[in-house]
Amino acid sequence: MVPSLVLAAALAAAPAPRAAASAQTVVHVPKLDALAGLTAFLERAGAHAPLLRPTAWRAELHPFLTIDPTKPETLSAVGLDPTGPATVSLRADGRVSCMRVADAQVFQAQAAEAISAAGGEAFKPATSKGVTTVSSERSAGGAMGYALKGKEVCAYGATEGGGPALLKEAVKLVGKTPAPDARLSKVAGVAFITTGGTVVGLDGTASALKADGTATKLPLPPFQTQAASPYASMKPEGLLFSRVAVAPAGLPQAVASLRANIQALCPACPKEQVRTTADAVTKQLTGNMLVNMSNVQVRGSLKAPEARFFAVKQALVAEVKDAAAMKQALAPLGTLPGAKVLEDGWALTVKGGSVLVKLKGKHLVVGNDEAVTRTTMAALPEAQAKLERAVDFTLDPKLLARGLSQVSLTDVLSDEQLAAMFAVSSELGPLLSRSERITGWMESVPGGAHRFFLDWTLPASR
Structure with a gap:
């Protein structure tokens, strides 16, 4: 009985990323507004290692919207919650980015503009069983879109031919409450990266980076x-x-x-x-x-x-x-x-x-x-x-x-x-x-x- 209670408590405390199936790498941030210390280190380290600069990876947070977690106003401006979670799943056929919505109407309007600016063809939102979906083919190849249900939205950017599969995955992810990932509860951090059998939690200050992880191989x-x-x-x-x-x-x-x-x-x-x-x-x-x-x-x-x-x-x-x-x-x-x-x-x-x-x-x-x-x-x-x-x-x-x-x-x-x-x-x-x-x-x-x-x-x- 006691081990069961301990396990239940651990799972209750574990982060619950909306991670896409078949993802090769998943990045999960439980609270976007908790990244200040980690970002401060990356900003300073990036002065000597350009790959670490936040400007080098911010574009990877969303398939078509430009956001900066260190500037809450950039998320609010596109209808996203700057205090909510974010999960980015990298797959062979593209990526899926799941976040929390603060204002659905603002998000949809900003998403329409961004998709159009990124070369997406004309599209019309469709709603079924409470899930609003958008799917747009890129003129240069591939596809982009999102699935929105209540306060949860998962957007995707797909390679050639990967649009239908990622749209289906996005719908699936917003349609259910994500399960806690016990692996993440075993390490500390404000951001988590999982790839293969390795899980790493990251945190930092302006002068130090801390990486806490487990690896199976x-x-x-x-x-x-x-x-x-x-x-x-x-x-x-x-x-x-x-x-x-x-x-x-x-x-x-x-x-x-x-x-x-x-x-x-x-x-x-x-x-x-x-x-x-x-x-x-x-x-x-x-x-x-x-x-x-x-x-x-x-x-x-x-x-x-x-x-x-x-x-x-x-x-x-x-x-x-x-x-x-x-x-x-x-x-x-x-x-x-x-x-x-x-x-x-x-x-x-x-x-x-x-x-x-x-x-x-x-x-x-x-x-x-x-x-x-x-x-x-x-x-x-x-x-x-x-x-x-x-x-x-x-x-x-x-x-x-x-x-x-x-x-x-x-x-x-x-x-x-x-x-x-x-x-x-x-x-x-x-x-x-x-x-x-x-x-x-x-x-x-x-x-x-x-x-x-x-x-x-x-x-x-x-």
Whole structure:
């Protein structure tokens, strides 16, 4: 009985978007007049990243009306409620925008003018079962229109041939009370974006953006907060500093990722030996880990796996259960091609450089740069402390911008992933270089999903 009451209460509090079926992405704003803080951040960030400027996406809020949520008078002028909700559904055949009407007569008159100005052919409103519909073919192709019932209206803009389907969807959406979306109640924000298995809530101020979300398809192992971590008290430094607590069930996945990288860099290394060593190492891990990415130094084309691996100077640290047992598990590394025995571990010569595998007390350290590895080992504390989240991270936006800027044009032209990095650098690089910090956390949630939170902070003064 109690779980049922809890579920009912959660659903009652959940936002209820009028989301179109088959939507690839849905943007829902429960109250348009609550966007001031988020818009303030986007306005300021947009000075350095044009894509984030509100003027760049305001046109997407409605298929044919020009509105600005930060200026209530623009909504009132077209008969819409500036305090009401808004849901925009993006589909392969167009988009549907559902809002609340303040004055139906004003809305219909303004819609008629806007549709005509947008190239819509002459139309006549039709009313059936309390729903007034308008459907107009564009002279340049596609269609636009709306369905209006009482105070609810859903307008659409369709691609060629998509008009009838979107009109039908609009009628359906205004004809019933929308069901609460429990996914949105699990994250905080004044605006929500859902796409695929990811849900993100956004909020902000003039100097900070907060993103709170869940994702079902992240290529990450499950995490589990532990009672204490040996890395909790360490000071975040460098490009990316992250403390991680991997759940026991996720340790094989975490180690397999590193094993695959080493195997790719050392094709001469016997696969079965590398796999057996990785399995033995996995059994000796507690789950507490540290990722310390210091900086980016690109040398050569990033199309090569070894260039990518060594471009980010980093060290990975993992707490071990038994230092002697871990040393025994790692012993086969000494027989691999290019391996060199060190006083505190091994150095494996591979394409592009050396992979360092070292032990310090109950810490396993794997690095691709001698200086970063040495600095990380020197900073390891002896005492443990409480880690509030299963994962926390600190990202230096200036170092990130500097790293992204090192992607060359020749690499961009031949690799989709590098092209995406280049696009991020071009669009967000100037903003990142002027940002103060980016911090966040992550944890696992039931169903194999991950919950994440990000706080992007700009300097207090401009």
